[in-house]
Amino acid sequence: xxxxxxxxxxxxxxxxxxxxxxxxxxxxxxxxxxxxxxxxxxxxxxxxxxxxxxxxxxxxxxxxxxxxxxxxxxxxxxxxxxxxxxxxxxxxxxxxxxxxxxxxxxxxxxxxxxxxxxxxxxxxxxxxxxxxxxxxxxxxxxxxxxxxxxxxxxxxxxxxxxxxxxxxxxxxxxxxxxxxxxxxxxxxxxxxxxxxxxxxxxxxxxxxxxxxxxxxxxxxxxxxxxxxxxxxxxxxxxxxxxxxxxxxxxxxxxxxxxxxxxxxxxxxxxxxxxxxxxxxxxxxxxxxxxxxxxxxxxxxxxxxxxxxxxxxxxxxxxxxxxxxxxxxxxxxxxxxxxxxxxxxxxxxxxxxxxx
Amino acid sequence: xxxxxxxxxxxxxxxxxxxxxxxxxxxxxxxxxxxxxxxxxxxxxxxxxxxxxxxxxxxxxxxxxxxxxxxxxxxxxxxxxxxxxxxxxxxxxxxxxxxxxxxxxxxxxxxxxxxxxxxxxxxxxxxxxxxxxxxxxxxxxxxxxxxxxxxxxxxxxxxxxxxxxxxxxxxxxxxxxxxxxxxxxxxxxxxxxxxxxxxxxxxxxxxxxxxxxxxxxxxxxxxxxxxxxxxxxxxxxxxxxxxxxxxxxxxxxxxxxxxxxxxxxxxxxxxxxxxxxxxxxxxxxxxxx
Numbered sequence: 001x002x003x004x005x006x007x008x009x010x011x012x013x014x015x016x017x018x019x020x021x022x023x024x025x026x027x028x029x030x031x032x033x034x035x036x037x038x039x040x041x042x043x044x045x046x047x048x049x050x051x052x053x054x055x056x057x058x059x060x061x062x063x064x065x066x067x068x069x070x071x072x073x074x075x076x077x078x079x080x081x082x083x084x085x086x087x088x089x090x091x092x093x094x095x096x097x098x099x100x101x102x103x104x105x106x107x108x109x110x111x112x113x114x115x116x117x118x119x120x121x122x123x124x125x126x127x128x129x130x131x132x133x134x135x136x137x138x139x140x141x142x143x144x145x146x147x148x149x150x151x152x153x154x155x156x157x158x159x160x161x162x163x164x165x166x167x168x169x170x171x172x173x174x175x176x177x178x179x180x181x182x183x184x185x186x187x188x189x190x191x192x193x194x195x196x197x198x199x200x201x202x203x204x205x206x207x208x209x210x211x212x213x214x215x216x217x218x219x220x221x222x223x224x225x226x227x228x229x230x231x232x233x234x235x236x237x238x239x240x241x242x243x244x245x246x247x248x249x250x251x252x253x254x255x256x257x258x259x260x261x262x263x264x265x266x267x268x269x270x271x272x273x274x275x276x277x278x279x280x281x282x283x284x285x286x287x288x289x290x291x292x293x294x295x296x297x298x299x300x301x302x303x304x305x306x307x308x309x310x311x312x313x314x315x316x317x318x319x320x321x322x323x324x325x326x327x328x329x330x331x332x333x334x335x336x337x338x339x340x341x342x343x344x345x346x347x348x349x350x351x352x353x354x355x
Numbered sequence: 356x357x358x359x360x361x362x363x364x365x366x367x368x369x370x371x372x373x374x375x376x377x378x379x380x381x382x383x384x385x386x387x388x389x390x391x392x393x394x395x396x397x398x399x400x401x402x403x404x405x406x407x408x409x410x411x412x413x414x415x416x417x418x419x420x421x422x423x424x425x426x427x428x429x430x431x432x433x434x435x436x437x438x439x440x441x442x443x444x445x446x447x448x449x450x451x452x453x454x455x456x457x458x459x460x461x462x463x464x465x466x467x468x469x470x471x472x473x474x475x476x477x478x479x480x481x482x483x484x485x486x487x488x489x490x491x492x493x494x495x496x497x498x499x500x501x502x503x504x505x506x507x508x509x510x511x512x513x514x515x516x517x518x519x520x521x522x523x524x525x526x527x528x529x530x531x532x533x534x535x536x537x538x539x540x541x542x543x544x545x546x547x548x549x550x551x552x553x554x555x556x557x558x559x560x561x562x563x564x565x566x567x568x569x570x571x572x573x574x575x576x577x578x579x580x581x582x583x584x585x586x587x588x589x590x591x592x593x594x595x596x597x598x599x600x601x602x603x604x605x606x607x608x609x610x611x612x613x614x615x616x617x618x619x620x621x622x623x624x625x626x627x628x629x630x631x632x633x634x635x636x637x638x639x640x641x642x643x644x
Binding site for chain 2: 077078079082100101104108175176177215216217219220222223226230231232342343346347350351353354
């Protein structure tokens, strides 16, 4: 029911729609001389508070530095990119997507190659497929075991998610984006992180069957937050930003980083982008340690450039993906495997749900 | 009647028919351009895969999930329509027979929920029905042990949500038909010695049959395409086909397969409508017979 965003945080609300309307009005009212930036690129985002954070951390400084303004639009769905490119009327210069699109989009011929003579990829963290000919990573985020603080001692890892005797109560799992549930089940079943992929979906579902009556699936992350906030569920797997949000709002939860799966969001340039050179320049800017540190200050996503941590306070670093609290614990999701197998895995998962 | 008079009548008739045709034309053109053409494209898209024309349909038949989910979609929608009928009928009756103030109050209640955003209504039900919510506490206070009845994240939750959201589509066509009905028929039946119950079942019900059918068709077909409520209020087994369509569009960009699923849903809807027309005379809803 949702268009996919990295943590679903950015559903445009009536307020943001209103605000963008007002902003548009203001732009129109401005004298032409102010309006005319040297150039403008269009960035298709997930919208909401995330787009506001990027405005502050990336778009404004980028315009100050280069004179290139960044205009944001929301509704960055895969279907829209395909429709635009196929109609030969690409209006977007940069789009943020989930990593699977770096393959789906490339295979369908919807993407322009990244110019790595402009974009410096040497600073980007090591990790399979973080950089492809058609994409660069944007920020890191994680799925983390989140638990009710009434449990003392707290759950220690994936196995405890399945231990209903020691940790009674319902489990909040994402029923739409099925990756966490399957990966978590295998890690709980004793699969070594290095041997996680190719994912044994049947084994994962068998493990999940033991937990079936204790799972309460959520469809949007807001729902997942609610489940843990009001205690309907005592354990769950939530995006780290979401879990931190529950805790910040006084929810009785904490995060167990022993059970962490880290992934990232990507930035791509659709084929036929009207301001190709400026778009490449923007990607280069966004991947500087300074810009990465700035976005990590503005939002609870981690930098994809490790050097950015030199510019981030230790206090802030320990809540970010890629921060010290996750070192040696987080499993990096194999997004390439998922892009090739999501459809089949989802079919099996749905059959399991019905069964 | 002379030949001249008959000729002029015929001419007038054909002229009025031409006027009617011209009046329908803009609407028909809009429908063709914005509705029929996209549907034709959708259906064509479902058959055009480089791996073969029928590859998507073969998958739908081979993997049990899709037909199972289609079946659940149809069954849950039918139950929803039945519940809406039972709940909506008395409301429509009251609406038609109330004074102006009562009418306004009932219409306000119907439309307030109608105008409230779908997501807000679904989230409100989550708050009300969850095991720590007001309704559970109410049940607890009435002596039923808290949490003994699970009201949400299962079929019950879907039915509650679907019924509330679709109820206006039952009440309004029913009330429209009821308001056109002459009370004299029921009075005549009563004066001839029929009990109130018999007057209701033998006279009133058959007379409002078209409204009942129209309400059921509307609620059932609208329910077939739902995905917000089952996704938010349902359990793992309460999947609607629209959710699988959405997955194939937004997550895997497999538009061909999504089109095939949509075509199957459309074909099922038309087939059920045809059966309904054949057996229950659904066509009369539109004044066809």
